Amino acid sequence: MMRQFALLLAIFLCQMTAWAHKASDSYLVVDVKGNAVAAQWDIAVRDIDFALGLDRDGNAEITWGELRSRQSDVSAWALSRLALTRGGICPLQVTGLQVDEHTDGSYAVLHLSGVCPGAKGALGLQYRLLFDLDQLHRGLLRLSLDGDMYNTVLSPTSGTEQFGSKQASRWDQFSRYVVEGVWHIWIGFDHILFLLSLLLPSVLVLHLRRWQGVKSFGSAAREVLWVVTSFTAAHSITLSLAALGLVSLPSWLVETVIALSVVLVAANNLRPVVEQRRWLVAFGFGLIHGFGFASVLSELGLPADALVLSLFGFNVGVEMGQMAIVAGFLPLAYLLRNTRVYLNGVFILGSWLTMLVALVWLLERAFDLKLVSA
Amino acid sequence: MSGALLALPVQSAPRTPAGDATVIEKLPFRAGDSRARALEALRARVRKAPGDATAAAALAQAYFDLAQARGDPRYVGYADAVVSEFNQQPSASLLVMRGMLRQYRHEFDAALVDFAATLAQDSERADAHAWRGAIYLVEAQYDDARKECAALLRLQRHVLHGGCTGLVQAYTGQLSSAYASLQHALTLARYDDQRLWLLTRLGEVCAWLGQNVRAERHYRDALALGQDDGYLLAAWADFLLDNKRPAEVLRLLAAWEASDPLLLRLAEAETLLQTSSAKAHVQALEDRFAAAKLRGDTTHRAEEARFQLRLRKNPTLAVQLALANYKVQKEPRDLRVLLESALAAQDTAAAKPARDWLQSTGFEDSRMRELAARTLQLPIPVIQPVVAP
Numbered sequence: 001m002m003r004q005f006a007l008l009l010a011i012f013l014c015q016m017t018a019w020a021h022k023a024s025d026s027y028l029v030v031d032v033k034g035n036a037v038a039a040q041w042d043i044a045v046r047d048i049d050f051a052l053g054l055d056r057d058g059n060a061e062i063t064w065g066e067l068r069s070r071q072s073d074v075s076a077w078a079l080s081r082l083a084l085t086r087g088g089i090c091p092l093q094v095t096g097l098q099v100d101e102h103t104d105g106s107y108a109v110l111h112l113s114g115v116c117p118g119a120k121g122a123l124g125l126q127y128r129l130l131f132d133l134d135q136l137h138r139g140l141l142r143l144s145l146d147g148d149m150y151n152t153v154l155s156p157t158s159g160t161e162q163f164g165s166k167q168a169s170r171w172d173q174f175s176r177y178v179v180e181g182v183w184h185i186w187i188g189f190d191h192i193l194f195l196l197s198l199l200l201p202s203v204l205v206l207h208l209r210r211w212q213g214v215k216s217f218g219s220a221a222r223e224v225l226w227v228v229t230s231f232t233a234a235h236s237i238t239l240s241l242a243a244l245g246l247v248s249l250p251s252w253l254v255e256t257v258i259a260l261s262v263v264l265v266a267a268n269n270l271r272p273v274v275e276q277r278r279w280l281v282a283f284g285f286g287l288i289h290g291f292g293f294a295s296v297l298s299e300l301g302l303p304a305d306a307l308v309l310s311l312f313g314f315n316v317g318v319e320m321g322q323m324a325i326v327a328g329f330l331p332l333a334y335l336l337r338n339t340r341v342y343l344n345g346v347f348i349l350g351s352w353l354t355m356l357v358a359l360v361w362l363l364e365r366a367f368d369l370k371l372v373s374a
Numbered sequence: 375m376s377g378a379l380l381a382l383p384v385q386s387a388p389r390t391p392a393g394d395a396t397v398i399e400k401l402p403f404r405a406g407d408s409r410a411r412a413l414e415a416l417r418a419r420v421r422k423a424p425g426d427a428t429a430a431a432a433l434a435q436a437y438f439d440l441a442q443a444r445g446d447p448r449y450v451g452y453a454d455a456v457v458s459e460f461n462q463q464p465s466a467s468l469l470v471m472r473g474m475l476r477q478y479r480h481e482f483d484a485a486l487v488d489f490a491a492t493l494a495q496d497s498e499r500a501d502a503h504a505w506r507g508a509i510y511l512v513e514a515q516y517d518d519a520r521k522e523c524a525a526l527l528r529l530q531r532h533v534l535h536g537g538c539t540g541l542v543q544a545y546t547g548q549l550s551s552a553y554a555s556l557q558h559a560l561t562l563a564r565y566d567d568q569r570l571w572l573l574t575r576l577g578e579v580c581a582w583l584g585q586n587v588r589a590e591r592h593y594r595d596a597l598a599l600g601q602d603d604g605y606l607l608a609a610w611a612d613f614l615l616d617n618k619r620p621a622e623v624l625r626l627l628a629a630w631e632a633s634d635p636l637l638l639r640l641a642e643a644e645t646l647l648q649t650s651s652a653k654a655h656v657q658a659l660e661d662r663f664a665a666a667k668l669r670g671d672t673t674h675r676a677e678e679a680r681f682q683l684r685l686r687k688n689p690t691l692a693v694q695l696a697l698a699n700y701k702v703q704k705e706p707r708d709l710r711v712l713l714e715s716a717l718a719a720q721d722t723a724a725a726k727p728a729r730d731w732l733q734s735t736g737f738e739d740s741r742m743r744e745l746a747a748r749t750l751q752l753p754i755p756v757i758q759p760v761v762a763p
Contacts, residue, residue, distance in 0.1 A: 023447040025669050040388070045399040046448070058405035065394025098388035099398050103658070103665045106399040109388040135458055136451030136479075138669045153670050252723060368723055 023136040026129055027102070028154075030084070031144045034119035037090055039112040041078065042100055047130055047137070048074055048108055064099070067108060071097050078110060083126040083160075087118015123163045127154040174313040181317015184296045185325075190258050190361065191289055192325060193354050197265040198227050198282055199329055200347050203337040206275055211347065213337035220334055226279040228326055234286025235293060236315050242294030243311050254291040256365040261285035262358035269351040293318060402446070412436070420456065430456050431467035438474060450478055466495040470502055480673050480702050482509050500531045507538045514704035514731065516546050533559050533568055537575070544579050545706065547736025553579050566599050573599075574606045581613050582706070582739040589613060604633055611639040612707075616741070620646040631655070634662055635677055642684055656685050675699035679711045689718035700727055706739065713745040717752070725749035 027042040045062050048054060052073055054066050067074070075094035084090040096111035116123075123145050130137040139154035143163060150163050164172065185191055202223040204211045214220050241247045265281065268274055274281055297314055336342040363369060391398060403410050416436050419429040434453040441449035454475050460468050473488030486509060492502040507522030523538035536559025544552035556579065560572045573596035580589035593610045596603075607630065611623045623643035630636040637659060644652035663678050676699045683692035692715035700712050709728040716725035729746045731737070 023451050023669070023671070025665070042388075046401065049399075049401060050448075050452075055401060055405055060401040060404040060407075061397045062399040062401065063394060064391035064396040064398050067398065068394065098390050100388045103661045131455070133455050134448065134451035135454035136447060140668055153668075368726065 023138075024130065024134050025102075025137070026139050027107070027142075028082075028127070028139055029142045030125075032084075032086070032116070032123055033146060035086065035090075035116040037084060037092065037112070037114040037116060039092070041082075041110040041112060042102065042107040043074075043078060043110065043129070044102075044104070045099070045106045045108055047134070048077075051130065051133060052077060062106075067099070068097065074108065075110065078129065079112075081128040081130075083124075084114070084116070085124035086116035087121060088116070090114045090116035124160050125154075125163065126160040127158065131156045170309065174309055177310040177313030178317040178320070181314040181319070182321040182324075183317070184293065185318045185321030188292070188296075190262055190358070191292065193358065194258070194262045194265060194285065194289065195228070195231065195322065195325065196329065197262060197269060197351060197354050198231070198278055199224055199326070200333070200350065201269055201272075201275075201278070202227065203330075203333045204343075204347065206272060211343060217334055220337075221330065223278070224326060224330055227282045228322060230279040230283040231286040231289070232319055232322065234283045235290030235318070238287045238290030239293045239297070239315065239318075240290075240311060242291050243297050243314075244307070249291050251295055252365060252368070254288060254295065256362065257288045258285075258292050259358050259361035259365050261288065263355055263362055266351045266355035266358060269347065270355070409440075413440075424459070427460055427465040427468055430460060431465065431471055434468070434471045438471065441478075447478075450475060466492050466499060469495070470499065470505070473502070473505060477505065477509055482513060482702070485509060498529060500526055500529045500534065503529070504531075504534055504538065507542075511541055511545065512703050512705055514545070514735075516542055516735070533562050533564075533572075535559075536562065537572060540575065540579075544575075544582070545735060545737060547738055549579055549583050549738045553583070566601060570596050570599050570601055570603055570606060574603075574609055577613065578609055581616070582737075582741075584740055586613075586617060604630075604636060608635050608639060611636070611643075615639065615642060615646075620644075624649070631658070634659070634674065637662075638677055638681055638685075645685060659685070672698070676703060676708050676711055679715055683711065683715045683718060689715055693719045693721055693724045697724060697727075704731065706737065706742070710742055710745070713742060713749060717745060717749050720752050722749050722752040 024044060024047050026044070026047070028039065029041075030037065030039040045054070045067065048067070049062060052070065054062050054070060056066050071094070074097075079092055079094065082092070084092065092112050092114035094110050095113050098109040098111070100107050100109050123143070125141070125143070127139045127141070129139060135156055141150070141152045141154055141161075143150040143152070145163050152158075152161060154161070201211070203214055203220045205214050238247070242249075265285070268281075293314075297311075333342065333346075336346070413433075413436055416429070416433040420426070420433050423429055434456040437449040437453035437456070441447060441453070453471065457464070457468055457472050457475065461472075464472060469488050469492040473485040473492065476482075476485035476488060486506060489502040489506045489509075492499050503522045503525040507519050507526070510516070510519035510522065519538070519542050523535055523542060526535040526538055536555050540552045540555035540559065543549075543555055553576065556572050556576050560569065560576070563569050563572055573592045577589045577592035577596065580586070580592060590613070593606070593613060596606050597610065607626065611626060614620070614622050614626070620643035623639060624647065627636050627640040627643070630640065637655060641652060641655040641659060644655060659681055663674060663681065666674050675695045679692045679695035679699060682688045682695060686692075692711075696708070696712040696715045700708055709731055712728045713725055716722065716728070725746065728742075729749065732742060732746050
């Protein structure tokens with residue numbers, strides 16, 4: 001009863017949680033070149049003792065002798081919980097035992113080597129050390145596979161991890177970021193509204209202070225091409241600079257200026273100030289929109305080993321998303337350009353609505369308000 | 375992202391010890407120790423009857439108690455492994471255990487599900503109510519927390535009820551009532567661990583009230599009980615640091631380097647006094663945070679924010695960590711590190727959640743109120759592209 005009761009009070013100390021050392025980790029560094037495997041596996045001495053019992057004389061101290069005399073048990077136990085496959089199972093053996101220190105104490109260092117049946121293709125790795133005894137245990141894997149680096153945290157839910165051959169993995173990484181890029185232009189309403197506001201007048205021309213449709217599809221397409229290309233060029237520059245950590249702006253500022261850019265461009269449709277060189281506007285504000293994309297990318301994270309490739313992939317994705325919008329917009333707008341629906345409904349009313357929405361964003365972002373609940 | 379984090383800083387320098395007699399590791403206790411024998415008996419029971427939920431719950435509880443007492447998360451992992459054998463059909467005791475383990479990993483929502491399931495099986499489980507109350511307090515859901523306190527009263531757990539109510543009152547701007555509730559619970563408390571806990575909390579409440587002499591008396595009474603308690607030591611060390619008495623922190627925590635939060639306070643005191651060990655301890659903390667990050671552990675962010683703010687002088691990173699921590703934990707100490715970081719980083723927007731919390735709860739600590747007021751007087755940020763070196 002006392003124990004139970006005393007424990008109950010400790011409950012309100014649940015901040016105690018994170019107090020103290022870290023939980024159990026092992027450090028597994030694997031180098032695979034062709035069919036040859038070399039590895040170093042650091043396992044905490046305390047963990048080995050918990051699993052196998054090392055303290056033969058029961059004095060609460062583990063000596064080098066106590067560990068060394070159990071080398072074959074330790075090896076058999078560890079190897080039964082790690083499986084590597086490349087064209088079949090790669091038999092491993094322990095070639096040496098040493099010790100090392102990490103932040104939470106002493107570790108046994110197992111040196112491993114082995115030969116795989118295959119010298120090419122994917123490498124499979126299954127890790128089960130200690131999971132039967134300690135659910136918080138993690139294996140921190142650093143793998144070099146034919147020169148490509150992979151870092152992974154192995155947990156009870158990891159199962160068998162596959163590490164692809166070079167081409168496949170690079171391509172996967174690239175295409176993943178392309179998809180993310182497409183997705184983020186599609187859900188980034190402020191970017192879409194900015195672009196559309198700039199494009200709305202591209203099928204029109206101002207004649208005697210009145211808007212009317214352009215003569216040829218070619219001139220509309222040229223205008224669109226200029227605007228989209230300069231927007232792209234500008235945001236690619238700042239996106240890359242920000243993603244690589246070379247330049248950074250506070251996010252409230254970026255978001256506020258993006259909202260401002262939409263307001264100004266929509267207002268320009270209603271009261272034209274800039275009519276000719278809209279590509280310059282696209283370029284100027286494109287620079288700030290790039291910072292906006294970068295904040296998305298920083299949430300997503302870039303893999304250290306394929307930084308430039310992933311960044312390029314994300315840019316390509318943003319581009320493809322934009323192109324899809326343009327491809328949908330341009331033919332339709334061109335067809336409707338001389339109708340009242342387009343001139344009054346889409347162009348004038350649309351610009352008004354866009355400006356209002358963007359004004360709300362602007363106020364919210366500049367003054368940290370919540371005017372319209374999302 | 376994880377790729378960058380995992381640039382393994384394994385300072386690998388494996389060595390072969392000189393001789394067989396070289397001691398390479400010390401274990402927490404001897405095999406013949408009474409605790410070790412008690413633990414071994416519990417393990418044997420589980421081995422003999424692997425399907426016995428009662429035996430499993432007893433072993434898991436023993437591991438969890440050890441984790442609390444020694445501040446060693448390995449035991450939490452062991453408890454977790456014992457409990458996870460019963461994930462299909464857990465008993466009420468195992469459900470409480472699983473909830474406790476989940477809150478330990480800051481998986482509060484999942485933990486609440488377990489406690490709700492426990493109470494569905496057995497509505498008289500005071501421990502499930504108490505844990506729920508504790509989680510609601512951390513999440514700043516005070517109405518929900520009050521309901522759990524009321525349930526504890528209904529179950530006639532008066533000391534627990536006093537502790538629960540006292541904390542809710544303290545966090546919601548009624549420090550005097552909080553003091554009275556905790557004081558009353560103290561008169562009912564029969565065991566030293568209860569007294570220690572209540573005295574610690576009374577010390578905190580007095581410190582918030584600005585009554586330093588009384589605060590010190592409560593802390594000293596708690597220390598005089600002679601039990602090792604990481605939370606008490608941390609609270610007392612914080613009190614000393616706040617009152618510019620770092621030399622006493624040095625003496626208090628000299629033997630507590632193994633505990634991350636206590637090492638943090640020790641390193642702060644050493645840095646203030648410019649002692650020779652300061653640098654090594656700051657580096658040790660850096661290494662430990664890096665090691666935790668490597669395994670994807672994010673439960674240390676409040677401490678890490680304080681570390682970045684006070685010892686690394688990196689307020690920008692401190693603000694990020696404090697904000698990330700605030701999304702999960704919203705107790706006074708979490709808000710204070712957020713305010714201090716935001717102030718140092720001159721980021722008035724980042725301090726907004728803390729100002730809102732102070733406003734809505736009416737929390738009375740004058741130190742925090744002053745910090746919050748200062749964050750409102752920060753200069754309006756100017757446009758300033760930061761170019762990395």
